[in-house]
Amino acid sequence: MSDTQPMIRLDDFLKAAGIVGTGGEAKVRIQAGEVLVNDVVETRRRRQLRTGDEVNWNSEVWVVEVTVDD
Template identity: 90%
Template sequence: MSEPEMNQKTPDSRPMIRLDDFLKAAGVVGTGGEAKVRIQAGEVLVNDEVETRRRRQLFTGDEVNWNSQVWVVEVTEDD
């Protein structure tokens, strides 16, 4: 499943989205607080590894796994 667009960019100009923002935009969680709790509890995997940093930068092609569901990140530029 492709996911929401964000216009944030890294210093090397690649578009990205932060993990907590991704979970909210994808409708996985209802609030940023819920995203924080689930991430810090070790419930979210990024590229098959437990991720506890809620501000983890995600790029196109990264896989987010929560509750046996997998999303493939697709970040596009939104100028």
């Protein structure tokens, strides 16, 4: 995996995907251990996600696709 691959922070992903309404809600849910990344509980809201990572919350799974605007 290349270090130049585009990434998005977990809290930003949750907001962008419409999973949570605010950054504050993202922080609470992540720090409470409610969010899994690639089937592992993730409590770091600044966790960097790459395309292909899977985010699981409330028994729903989202596959991350990070794109870069030119």
